[in-house]
Amino acid sequence: MHDSITGEMDLRMIQEAQAAQSRTKIKGASFGMLFSRQYWRTTLFTSGFWFCAVTPYFAIATFADDVLNQFGFGGWTGGVGLSALAAAGVVTTVLLIDKLGRRILTVPGQWLCAGILLIIGVWANAPAILVLVLFLAFSFFNAGYTTMTQVYPAEVFPGHLRGIGMGFAAAFSRIGAALGTFALPWAISNIGLGPSMVVAAAVALLGAALSQWLAPETKGRTLAEISANFSH
Secondary structure (H helix, E strand, O other): OHHHHHHHHHHHHHHHHHHHHHHHHHHHOOHHHHHOOOOHHHHHHHHHHHHHHHHHHHHHHHOHHHHHHHOOOOOOHHHHHHHHHHHHHHHHHHHHHHHHOHHHHHHHHHHHHHHHHHHHHHOOOOOHHHHHHHHHHHHHHHHHHHHHHHOHHHHHOOHHHHHHHHHHHHHHHHHHHHHHHHHHHHHHHHOOHHHHHHHHHHHHHHHHHHHHHHOOOOOOOOHHHHHHHHOO
16 A cells, blocks of 8 residues: 555656756747757758748749730740649658758759759840740759758757747748749849849858758657757
């Protein structure tokens, strides 16, 4: 009887200690920790990569028909083509993510999209069919690596910071989405389509450089291993 009571007390104490430890961890997860020495790289990568991925995407996708009209493609067929290629890019990434890994599906595509936008921006007299092919390629690859914005934040932040970290990265990316959506019409009207595409290329280039520097390969690793290695 005594042993039974003692065992129940010990079990209760262990449960209370575990609950207290859990509360301490949750309480210790603050917004400021995202910018601490231990986690600033994680925050910079997830928010910066997400921002640079969606800014040109929302700008071009939202005004796809208007942009293509500037290059002589009237009607809605070009916009449908961009949407179809974007869907194909997402499906391709989902199918290959656990075979090829995260980094290879994130970094090269950004460099390629930056180059595509730069070519469109500086080659004023490019053949119309080439411009269409370049936009279709951009839509495919951009949608592919943009899919990784839903994967990386969930993997690289430690458990006690995952919710806050993903929320901040998502909120920061909305700034880019808004800028891309509202700035493109103004830019086309005031500086022209070519320079506007060069600006979009610069944003994509920044994202490519950031990912080249910080994007980890998380394939085949546990969440604990990923967050531990990436936060130091």
